[in-house]
Amino acid sequence: MLPPGLRCFLAVAQAGSMREAAQRLRLAQSAISRRIQQLEEDLGVQLLERGARGVALTPAGEILLHHGREATHLTERLRADLDALRGVRRGHVVLRLVESFAACGLASALASFRTAYPAVTLDIAVVGSAAILAGLHERTCHLGIAFNPPADPEVEVLASAAEPLAVMLAPHHKLAGAATLTLAELAGMPLVAPSHLGSSRALFDTACRAARVPIRPVLETNSAHVAAGFVADGKGVAVMVPRVLALHLEQGKVKAVPLADPLLNGSRIALLARRGRRLPAAAEALSASLARVLEQAA
Structure with a gap:
């Protein structure tokens, strides 16, 4: 529901390059470049500084990135409200997790989730705990499963279990x-x-x-x-x-x-979400499935 130019800009800002953004959006680099150039013309400012090693945000780009993330958040809330009216039929959930849960726990959670919600698409990647927290802060993922996450006022622990070495x-x-x-x-x-x-x-x-x-x-x-x-x-x-x-x-x-x-x-593994963020219905459903697996482990 975001304008195409803004969607392309946010993808480039997150990826740091036109090429990676094009792969994520499944668009040609030329198409992304044209849409961002049109957005720059509409706004009357330069948003990106293009170089041989990728792109960097201008001061105007930094401002748009902040407002673009807020717009993405509002769009998610709208979809969450609409999903709540009709039940979880579709949706897309982004999950970032550590390797330990990917190796043992994820398959069980996904089995029950996919049976109940076959039309929901998922983006799941194994990354480090620091990257998971960054993704939650930046709203680039809905949920995270991290090892021994530090206390963070912007991150909420939805479920946890002991994870000793x-x-x-x-x-x-x-x-x-x-x-x-x-x-x-x-x-x-x-x-x-x-x-x-x-x-x-x-x-x-x-x-x-x-x-x-x-x-x-x-x-x-x-x-x-x-x-x-x-x-x-x-x-x-x-x-x-x-x-x-x-x-x-x-x-x-x-x-x-x-x-x-x-x-x-004393170490633990925890299911995390950004505090105060209203998750789409599909993300709420996946969260419940992941929490059940962690509670069984506990």
Whole structure:
């Protein structure tokens, strides 16, 4: 319901380039460029500075971006009101989530949701917790599932569950029979840790400093498959969220041993939405399905 020129401008502002915006909107770059040029002529200002490395917003573009996001929010509220009148028949929901829930939990939530609302389309991507919070702030996603999100006055926690880190190791590993393990017991072992891009790595590093245990991972990765292969071959151990390796745990290729550390045991995974934002009916329905899965995990 947004004017075509404004819709194209918002897509370019979010993507940072005409090319990526064209892919998202499934339009030719030339068509997007023409619509934005027409919008600039109508408004009498330059909105974008075009360069070899992409585009940047002018001061006028920054102002339009703010008002454009507000217009998008109002459009969503209108659709939510109309959807409430006729029930959830259609809609489009944008969800951003961490890999652990994508690996274990998402399929169950989507199965029940898709059965009830087959006409609703979804945009789901795995990103880091910081990107999820940014997306909620900027209203580029309806819902987010993040690991250990910090308190944020603009973000509401709709549901949560415990998400402790654990030691992942091969079933034949010498420590596989332990009831719990300490960080000190992992010192000196070949260890896999999440990459610095994730919130779980920041938590792990904080716990090591608090315990005064100098652990330097031999491998850092954001890939569950890389970590599972390293661990299953008995080359070392990994400290990560067990949910990430749920399939490998079910198949018996790896084993999870709890960590006796209050910091690492107190982490949580949370379903988030922007506070005060009225979600479309389709997003509300997906939120309920995701919340049920988290409550079952809790």
